[in-house]
Amino acid sequence: MNKELKTIFSAVQPSGFLTLGNYLGAIKNWIGFQENFKCIFSLADLHTITVLQNPKELKSRTKELYALFLSCGIDPKKSIFFIQSQVHTHAELSWILSCFTSFGELSRMTQFKDKSQKHANNINAGLFGYPTLMAADILLYNTDIVPVGADQKQHIEITRDIAKRFNGIYGEVFKIPEEFIPKIGARIMSLQEPEKKMSKSDANPSSYIALLDSPETIIKKFKKAVTDSENEVKFTGEQTGINNLINIYSSVTGKTTAQIETEFEGVGYGKFKMSVAQAVIEHLKPIQEKFSYYISNEDYIKACYEEAKEQALIISERTLKKVKEKIGFVS
Numbered sequence: 293m294n295k296e297l298k299t300i301f302s303a304v305q306p307s308g309f310l311t312l313g314n315y316l317g318a319i320k321n322w323i324g325f326q327e328n329f330k331c332i333f334s335l336a337d338l339h340t341i342t343v344l345q346n347p348k349e350l351k352s353r354t355k356e357l358y359a360l361f362l363s364c365g366i367d368p369k370k371s372i373f374f375i376q377s378q379v380h381t382h383a384e385l386s387w388i389l390s391c392f393t394s395f396g397e398l399s400r401m402t403q404f405k406d407k408s409q410k411h412a413n414n415i416n417a418g419l420f421g422y423p424t425l426m427a428a429d430i431l432l433y434n435t436d437i438v439p440v441g442a443d444q445k446q447h448i449e450i451t452r453d454i455a456k457r458f459n460g461i462y463g464e465v466f467k468i469p470e471e472f473i474p475k476i477g478a479r480i481m482s483l484q485e486p487e488k489k490m491s492k493s494d495a496n497p498s499s500y501i502a503l504l505d506s507p508e509t510i511i512k513k514f515k516k517a518v519t520d521s522e523n524e525v526k527f528t529g530e531q532t533g534i535n536n537l538i539n540i541y542s543s544v545t546g547k548t549t550a551q552i553e554t555e556f557e558g559v560g561y562g563k564f565k566m567s568v569a570q571a572v573i574e575h576l577k578p579i580q581e582k583f584s585y586y587i588s589n590e591d592y593i594k595a596c597y598e599e600a601k602e603q604a605l606i607i608s609e610r611t612l613k614k615v616k617e618k619i620g621f622v623s
């Protein structure tokens with residue numbers, strides 16, 4: 293029997309450079325899903341304006357990231373890859389879901405707490421209601437699985453809670469999604485402060501590897517990466533600089549931590565850092581080459597996101613219609 297394919301949905305904000313953290317925690321896994329799942333991916337630009345953006349930069353960065361995702365291996369023939377603000381159903385369902393979400397549960401979101409500390413002069417309602425927009429993204433497409441890094445786990449949990457609450461009142465409207473968090477790479481840490489996650493909005497560029505960093509920059513950043521004074525390549529599972537480097541190396545080479553420990557036995561941190569840098573450079577090289585091609589083909593990029601928008605609308609309008617009928621809105 294031909295079983296229907298399961299649906300994957302995930303998104304990334306176009307809020308800065310794509311980092312190695314975004315890539316290893318999320319995008320790299322998306323590529324593999326394309327073979328056996330119905331995949332829907334998005335650039336979540338509505339989420340991005342919870343922090344004030346320069347309009348010109350937001351526009352060019354969104355297009356640039358679109359090209360970069362194609363370079364990473366998102367195939368517009370296999371996946372629907374759209375820009376969130378072009379699909380009106382997201383903002384609309386987000387409002388509806390916000391009426392089924394409590395102040396208390398939104399207040400408990402660690403990302404809200406972190407971001408409101410970071411942007412203390414702009415704690416807007418969008419930042420607070422952010423999870424309801426994310427829930428709308430996911431629920432509009434009858435998503436089964438959401439591949440994300442570990443930092444998004446809480447947002448998938450609240451999505452499930454909102455969906456269950458809504459279904460409890462109106463019947464089985466939403467599918468209840470599960471998160472997929474990779475075993476390796478789910479939490480890539482800052483190269484400068486290994487207790488903090490690697491983030492594209494970090495003010496210190498030495499703390500992250502951007503996917504378009506040159507080989508020289510990558511070497512420089514890994515050389516400067518903070519490690520302890522042990523000088524032994526050994527994985528302890530703690531949030532230390534060396535464990536982070538081992539995770540990165542493991543994620544880009546596919547080697548296990550045990551294999552890595554054997555390979556670098558008796559070798560100091562300096563040499564290991566260079567090997568990590570080289571492995572990352574090799575891994576990113578084909579992506580960077582493809583990027584130069586895609587970014588100079590603006591018409592192709594536009595055709596891809598225009599078509600994806602239409603496909604996303606077909607699916608999401610169906611869900612939204614059902615939701616509105618259940619609530620009692622006049623159609």
Ligand code: TYM
Nearest residue numbers: 302303304305313314317318336440441478479480489490
């Ligand atoms: P964003 O844009 O912050 O990050 C995109 C993806 O990258 C993962 N990630 C990491 N993984 C490992 N190590 C890191 N240091 C690291 N930093 C980021 C994130 O977990 C994420 O998977 N709210 C989301 C975007 C979003 C979304 C959605 C995701 C909007 N709607 C619906 C899933 C489903 C965000 O800000 O991700």
